[in-house]
Amino acid sequence: MFTTRPEIAATFGAVASTHWIASQVGMSVLERGGNAFDAAAAAGFTLQIVEPHLNGPGGDCPIILHSAKLGAQQVICGQGPAPGGLTVALMRDQLGQSIMPGTGFLAAPVPGAFDAWARMLLEHGTWRLRDVLEYAIGYAARGAHMVPRVIQTLATVKPLFEAEWQTSAALWLRDGGPQPGKLWSNPVLAETYSRLLREAEAPGRTREQEIEAARDAWYGGFVAEAIDRFVRTPMMDTSGERHAGVLTGQDMANWRAGVEAPTTREFRGHTVLKCGPWSQGPAMLQTLALLDGYDLSTMDPVGEEFVHTVTEAMKLAFADREGFYGDPAFVDVPLATLLSDAYAAERRKLIGRDASMEFRPGSPDGRAAQGVDYAAAIRRAEEMTAAAGTGEPTVSRLGASGGDTCHVDIIDRWGNFVSATPSAGWLQSSPAVPGLGFCLGTRCQMFWLDADLPNGLKPGKRPRTTLSPSMVLRDGKPWMSFGTPGGEQQDQWQPIMLARMLAHGFNIQEAIDLPSFHSEHWVSSFWPRGAKPGKLVLEGRFAPAVLEALKARGHAAEMGGEWTEGRLTGARLEADGQIFAGANPRGMQGYAVGR
Structure with a gap:
């Protein structure tokens, strides 16, 4: 490639x-x-x-590390x-x-x-x-x-x-x-x-x-x-x-x-490490749990079926993020159930041939998701779009430059x-x-301004961050460190990269360079906390036929710029002692070095 x-x-x-x-x-x-x-x-x-x-x-x-001296991983x-x-x-x-x-x-x-x-x-x-x-x-x-x-x-x-x-x-x-x-x-x-x-x-x-x-x-x-x-x-x-x-x-x-100890989930014979539910990291683990029920290796990694399946899995995982994640020092997060095989199997039944326009958190341990006002999030996104369309100087006047x-x-x-x-x-x-x-x-x-919500504001509580470093173990030993900027996209681009490596055999640089995609279906973590049902953005290097096929399935899909999705970097250590690394070429800033 x-x-x-x-x-x-x-x-x-x-x-x-x-x-x-x-x-x-x-x-x-x-x-x-x-x-x-x-x-x-x-x-x-x-x-x-x-x-x-x-x-x-x-x-x-947030930092995930492996100490060779301790023989263990930690989250700082x-x-x-x-x-x-x-x-x-x-x-x-x-x-x-x-x-x-x-x-x-x-x-x-x-x-x-x-x-x-x-x-x-x-x-x-x-x-x-x-x-x-x-x-x-x-x-x-x-x-x-x-x-x-x-x-x-x-x-x-x-x-x-x-x-x-x-x-x-x-x-x-x-x-x-x-x-x-x-x-x-x-x-x-x-x-x-x-x-x-x-x-x-x-x-x-x-x-x-x-x-x-x-x-x-x-x-x-x-x-x-x-x-x-x-x-x-x-x-x-x-x-x-x-x-x-x-x-x-x-x-x-x-x-x-x-x-603290990392949160973990098995995926295709590897152990994936993320930060706890004070971050959105477990949403990536939930996505991988859902994808483990598919033979991804038979799907074209830049094809319609792969994009659809991954996107629909992410919709379900991120709905649970909004419904249940919060600082575990303040919130009883049913994390063991959310990451279990049985829960993933039940949730996987919701993934069909067509795109879902609904916001569908699950019911781990019989619990109902709390206080998710999806309609209000849609209205906020529409209001911001309308303001931008009329020339409202939001950025200049209010400093809303993300x-x-x-x-x-x-x-x-x-x-x-x-x-x-x-x-x-x-x-x-x-x-x-x-x-x-x-x-x-x-x-x-x-934070939401409702103290009773999982991510509701309370003094001394950690806001649920989108920052989400990753590490992967192979046979119980540290194998790869990787991550990306991107807010909501961090735990979208990362499982895409990992799936392409483990299911299709791409190396780090190949997986980074492949055209990627992201969804804006769920409620954003950032002001003004909007949502855009079904929105799916493909990097411009996807084949036009893939875009049309996804639209036919009901996705609100659009084509973005040619080099616009992801700022991933990664490094891995193989059994022969070789260290391999790669970095995102988009924006012409990221680089990997080594000797």
């Missing part, structure tokens, strides 16, 4: 990420003796500089919870909101990315924090090449920055803002990380003590104090009103990234694996915090 680039083959180590600079940073760490955890942290901090429209220091980061939950003062009563009764805003201060959770990287480095890494951060500090201080999408994103939010978010304008529009093909620096963020190191380092401190001191400075020191002060100022958000935030320094001081995500996969020579998906804290998500050089994330937009 033709591919855009070869699948990388290595024995020493490999790194695949959504930006070539981050991939090279990770490989540099491996070359200098660091392990996969050191390399992933260095690459992750670098992604904040080179992809600032896709992630930032104030964002989130870098998804921060809702602040203590963020309640349904505040949003509905005091502020008159019916839905969480998609930008601004109200939707800000405790920023989780820093502590996720720090905890991984502390417990599994070997490098000091200074050595890990020096890459990001260098790019922030001296400048990094800005890809065109950064400039395009800034163009959409420039009116908002100038009129409402002056701190963001001062940071991102200074001297005319980033220019295509030129270097752009963030000296304020460089100083933030430099100060963090100065406060963490002291004579006689061990590596571990320095990392702990940095965590304390971030969540209980100058970083938390600056955030606490700034969010008291009302700022414009997607509600069309100015609101102050409720996140406090105490909220930050009370939180640290947790560690962000995306990053991803990094690493395997080192000792057999350590990392799959990490940093996101949020995009430059367009909320006003830049003075003196820090970054802004807060808005993951709390994913």
